[in-house]
Amino acid sequence: MLKGSCLRDAVRYAVDGAIEEMHHRHCSRCRKSHGAAFSTFGRVPTAAFRVTRDADAIRRYRSSAQVERAFCEACGSNLTFRFDPLPDAVWVAIGTLDDDPGLRPQGHIFAASIAPWHAITDTLPQYDEYPPRA
Numbered sequence: 001m002l003k004g005s006c007l008r009d010a011v012r013y014a015v016d017g018a019i020e021e022m023h024h025r026h027c028s029r030c031r032k033s034h035g036a037a038f039s040t041f042g043r044v045p046t047a048a049f050r051v052t053r054d055a056d057a058i059r060r061y062r063s064s065a066q067v068e069r070a071f072c073e074a075c076g077s078n079l080t081f082r083f084d085p086l087p088d089a090v091w092v093a094i095g096t097l098d099d100d101p102g103l104r105p106q107g108h109i110f111a112a113s114i115a116p117w118h119a120i121t122d123t124l125p126q127y128d129e130y131p132p133r134a
């Protein structure tokens with residue numbers, strides 16, 4: 001089991017199982033919501049994700065037609081996003097984990113949207129948008 005929490009340690013969540021995939025995301029929406037060059041999200045089964053404390057503090061924002069992001073109302077920590085066409089998956093903001101997820105980032109996605117002030121300096125695969133589905 002993996003545990004995570006928001007910045008003020010009020011909202012807590014648990015993932016029963018392993019992160020299935022993990023990518024650095026360079027899309028402009030992730031950049032905005034994280035206030036950083038990119039975000040890092042890991043996919044887990046919806047059934048494996050549960051909020052264990054302060055669920056009432058979670059606010060949701062639909063950042064595009066099919067994507068809903070969840071964050072702490074008090075400290076602003078980005079927690080998860082969901083993609084409507086894939087209701088069986090939830091993406092967890094890896095930076096909010098309190099445990100080592102085990103898995104390491106597998107690549108850069110939406111690399112075509114990279115911030116002009118940021119450069120990728122590792123050798124992970126880069127994809128303009130989504131990676132090809134395994």
Ligand SMILES: [Zn+2]
Binds near residue numbers: 073074076077
């Ligand atoms: Zn918080």
